[in-house]
Amino acid sequence: MVVRGFLQGLHASPYQGFSVQFSDHRRYDPGDDPNRIDWLVYAKTDKYYVKRFEAETNLTGYLVMDLSQSMGFTHRQSMTKFEYATCLAASLAYLMTMQQDPVGLMTFTEKLNAVLPARSRRGQVADVLAALSRLKPGGQTDIATCVSQVAAMLKQHSLVMLFSDLLTDPEEVLAALAQLRYGGHDVIVFHVLDEAEVYFPYSGQVQFEDPETGESVSVDAAGFRAEYLDQIESFRTRYQDACHGLRIDYVPLDTSMPFDKALTEYLQQRQGRF
Numbered sequence: 001m002v003v004r005g006f007l008q009g010l011h012a013s014p015y016q017g018f019s020v021q022f023s024d025h026r027r028y029d030p031g032d033d034p035n036r037i038d039w040l041v042y043a044k045t046d047k048y049y050v051k052r053f054e055a056e057t058n059l060t061g062y063l064v065m066d067l068s069q070s071m072g073f074t075h076r077q078s079m080t081k082f083e084y085a086t087c088l089a090a091s092l093a094y095l096m097t098m099q100q101d102p103v104g105l106m107t108f109t110e111k112l113n114a115v116l117p118a119r120s121r122r123g124q125v126a127d128v129l130a131a132l133s134r135l136k137p138g139g140q141t142d143i144a145t146c147v148s149q150v151a152a153m154l155k156q157h158s159l160v161m162l163f164s165d166l167l168t169d170p171e172e173v174l175a176a177l178a179q180l181r182y183g184g185h186d187v188i189v190f191h192v193l194d195e196a197e198v199y200f201p202y203s204g205q206v207q208f209e210d211p212e213t214g215e216s217v218s219v220d221a222a223g224f225r226a227e228y229l230d231q232i233e234s235f236r237t238r239y240q241d242a243c244h245g246l247r248i249d250y251v252p253l254d255t256s257m258p259f260d261k262a263l264t265e266y267l268q269q270r271q272g273r274f
Contacts, residue, residue, distance in 0.1 A: 025049040059159055059186075060118045061096045061103040063089045063128070064150060066164035068109055068141030069211040073165075074255070075196030082137045084255045085163035085192045091259055092161060093128040105131050108146035109139045114153070140212040143168050147176035151183050159186045166191055166239065174242045181246050188249040188266060191239060193232075195256040200228050 028037060028048035036050040071082035079087075089105075096103040097120070104118030105128055116131050143164060150160060160180055166173060166189075180187050196202070202221035209216040236252050243250035251265050 025051060059101050060156065061092070061101055061159040061161060062118060062150070062154070063093060063103065063105045064147075064160060064162045065089060065105070065107045065132075065135065066109075066141060066143065066162075067107045067135060067137050067139070068165075068167075069138050070141075070165055070167050071192075072137040073194050073197075073211060075194055075201070079255050080137075081165055081192045081194050081255060082135075084253070085190065086132050086135065088190060088192075088253075088259055088262055089161070089163055090129055090132055091263060093132075094125050095263075097125040103128065106150065107135060108141065108143070110142045110145075112146040112149040112153075118158075141168070144172035144176040147173065148179055151176070151179040151185070154180075154183065154185060157184050157186070159188070161188050161190065163190045163192060165193055165197075170235070170238050170242070174239070174246075177243070177248055178246055181248060187246075188251065189239070189243060190262070190266075191236065191250065191252045193252075193254050195254045198232060198254045200225050200232075 025038060025041060026049065028050050032050050038049050038051050041047075041049045065082075065085060067082070071085065072080050074080040093103050093105075100120050102118040102120040103124060104114075105116040107113045107115055116127060143166065147162065154160070162177075177187060177189070200221070202225075204221055205218060206221050207216060207218050240250050240252065249266060251262065253262050253265075
């Protein structure tokens, strides 16, 4: 159902999935999607041209899942960040297998675990779903080190899909993501936060506890809200700006967003890069 809703949202897009690359230009014809016009070419030639794309072959995808304890957080006792990321990863695995592209699964906390090698065989999506269903968040995490290990492991051009709340030092994580890009890999970062982490729906005196370290702090929600919202916006903007500079797709999400909207957001981000 998620994938069906996603594909219905792509009816006007030249992208059919992940495995696309720029091919060439052709003259604009009446009825073509104006969004496909290459305005840089127009500025040089004073003529309208549209971009054409072709499918790549054997694009290998890796789902890289953050299993830290903080991913198990939920405010309303509904879907945790990890459950949200798991459903999204399952949808992406299904999409890639529909395209006959190999897809594999890695997880990490303080170390990286290669759970499932990338394959394109018919039963791979079932294996991915089964592996995802067995995962549980727990413990602390070292995102930067583990992403660097992914970069060192991958020897061929791959699509790396990272699912994490990124609750650590952004500079270290961004340096590790840069390693992936310099290695020639396509990267998409799904930054998954709980709805409460984005909108701070608290009131009165509230006790917060770090799920990974156990440290706690008591704050007056009303007096703290404005500062918190400024900080979370700056946090996400830092990742967005840096990823843009690295030509990495950054998709900020919270657990209140529909999955198909999250997937469509990905292709919109990707389209802007070509």
